[in-house]
Amino acid sequence: MRYGASKGCSPLKQAQRKPAPAGKVIAGEKIEGEVTAAFGRRFHVELPEGELLECVVRGRKSEFACGDRVYLQRTHGREGVIEKVAPRTSLLYRSDAFQQKLIAANVDQVIFVLAAVPSYSEELLNRCLIAAQAAGVAALVVLNKADLEAETARARTALGWLAELGYRLVSICAKQNVASLQAHLAGRLSVLVGQSGMGKSTIINALVPNAAARVGEVSAALDTGKHTTSSARLYRLGRDSGIIDSPGLQEFGLYHLNDEELAHALPEFRPLLGRCRFSNCRHVSEPDCAILAAASDAKIRSSRLSLYQRLAVQHGEWRAQQKAQGR
Numbered sequence: 001m002r003y004g005a006s007k008g009c010s011p012l013k014q015a016q017r018k019p020a021p022a023g024k025v026i027a028g029e030k031i032e033g034e035v036t037a038a039f040g041r042r043f044h045v046e047l048p049e050g051e052l053l054e055c056v057v058r059g060r061k062s063e064f065a066c067g068d069r070v071y072l073q074r075t076h077g078r079e080g081v082i083e084k085v086a087p088r089t090s091l092l093y094r095s096d097a098f099q100q101k102l103i104a105a106n107v108d109q110v111i112f113v114l115a116a117v118p119s120y121s122e123e124l125l126n127r128c129l130i131a132a133q134a135a136g137v138a139a140l141v142v143l144n145k146a147d148l149e150a151e152t153a154r155a156r157t158a159l160g161w162l163a164e165l166g167y168r169l170v171s172i173c174a175k176q177n178v179a180s181l182q183a184h185l186a187g188r189l190s191v192l193v194g195q196s197g198m199g200k201s202t203i204i205n206a207l208v209p210n211a212a213a214r215v216g217e218v219s220a221a222l223d224t225g226k227h228t229t230s231s232a233r234l235y236r237l238g239r240d241s242g243i244i245d246s247p248g249l250q251e252f253g254l255y256h257l258n259d260e261e262l263a264h265a266l267p268e269f270r271p272l273l274g275r276c277r278f279s280n281c282r283h284v285s286e287p288d289c290a291i292l293a294a295a296s297d298a299k300i301r302s303s304r305l306s307l308y309q310r311l312a313v314q315h316g317e318w319r320a321q322q323k324a325q326g327r
Contacts, residue, residue: 030071030083035105036234038066043082045072055080065091065102066232066244067189090137092191096253097318104191104232104244109184110137111243113194113203115144116151121195126307127252128193129167133265134257139167140184144199146171161301165267174202182207189234189242196248204245208235258319259312263291266308268300282316284309 033053037044041062043055055072057064058081064070069086085105092103092110110132114120125141132139141162146152152171162169172181181203184190192200204211232246254262259282263269269283269291277288283305286292294300 031074031080032069032071032086034234035064035066035068035070035082037231038064038102039231045070045080045082051078053078053080055082057082063102065093065105066234066246067105067107067191069106090135092131092135092137092193093256094131094249094252095255096251097255100256103193103246106189107137107191107244108188109190110135110139111142111181111184111190111192112139113142113144113192113198113200114155115198116148116155117145118197120155120198122303123307124195124249124252126304127254128249130254130257130262130265131252133267134254134261140190141167141169142181142203143169143171144174144203147173147176172203174199174206178203178206185237185241185243187240189244191232191244191246193246193249195250198248200245200248204235204243207237207243211235254311255315255318257311258315262308262311262315266304268294268304269308282312284312 031047033045033047035043036046036052041057043057043064045053045055047053053072053074056079064082064085068088070082071084071086072080072082074080088105090107091105092107094101094103110128112125112128114125129139141159143152143155143159156169156171159169168184170180170184172178185207192203194200232244234242234244236242257265263273263283272290272294275290276283276286278286281289281291283289283291291300291305295302295305
């Protein structure tokens with residue numbers, strides 16, 4: 001299935017983007033399909049005519065994500081083996097000091113879901129926005145539980161900085177009406193991300209009637225157990241639209257981004273890059289730094305600068321440790 005191109009996206013130059021991890025390539029006759037669910041090393045793959053296969057991968061690595069277009073070999077019945085991933089238009093993933101975790105592939109839009117209650121993490125939101133920018137994918141922020149009027153009003157005020165950076169903020173009450181969100185989904189493959197408890201499942205149930213029943217039907221058809229929300233799943237919203245529900249996040253590591261990539265992933269930094277006194281300025285404590293000067297003049301949000309600086313220092317220490325260990 002092909003989806004429309006991303007709109008309103010501010011992609012980084014290709015040279016500034018980290019190459020996306022790719023699946024293992026194995027020669028042989030292949031069937032094309034799209035990964036619609038990912039459970040560790042097992043995947044559901046939908047074929048062009050709509051048939052679903054439960055697939056595994058060869059070898060130890062399972063570097064495939066929901067939304068990936070893949071080539072596979074049918075083994076028997078409704079089972080197959082994924083052998084190759086097609087070139088990706090985008091890949092959203094997170095990483096810590098030990099491993100990478102793929103979230104979704106070929107998406108046009110990342111939708112970060114938050115709510116005034118329970119309290120949301122602004123740092124987690126910023127980390128996700130950075131990852132979306134680095135992947136060249138548009139980002140939309142959804143403020144759910146708008147029926148809590150007083151709390152939502154305070155949250156909208158606190159999130160006013162999003163508009164200043166060019167991000168859209170949409171308020172909804174998923175239990176009542178999601179029409180304002182649906183307007184942003186047509187012609188796109190979107191992925192929902194966010195903390196647990198923010199209402200992602202409620203949004204999916206509102207957008208996809210009987211979503212839970214559909215999951216049960218697929219499990220029964222493929223004779224597989226019921227998978228929990230620890231797995232990602234793609235739902236069709238129409239002929240050219242889809243949405244991926246991803247597991248709830250508690251953290252979003254960005255170890256795959258170096259200092260330059262981090263800086264370019266912050267839109268407010270970009271006009272100032274190259275204006276510092278030193279060409280290798282890290283924007284942490286260097287003299288005559290254009291970024292630090294802008295922050296002093298309140299032209300850059302202090303929490304965003306602080307996050308960048310912590311990431312730059314942490315990642316620098318980690319890379320130095322890796323180099324010392326010969327990795």
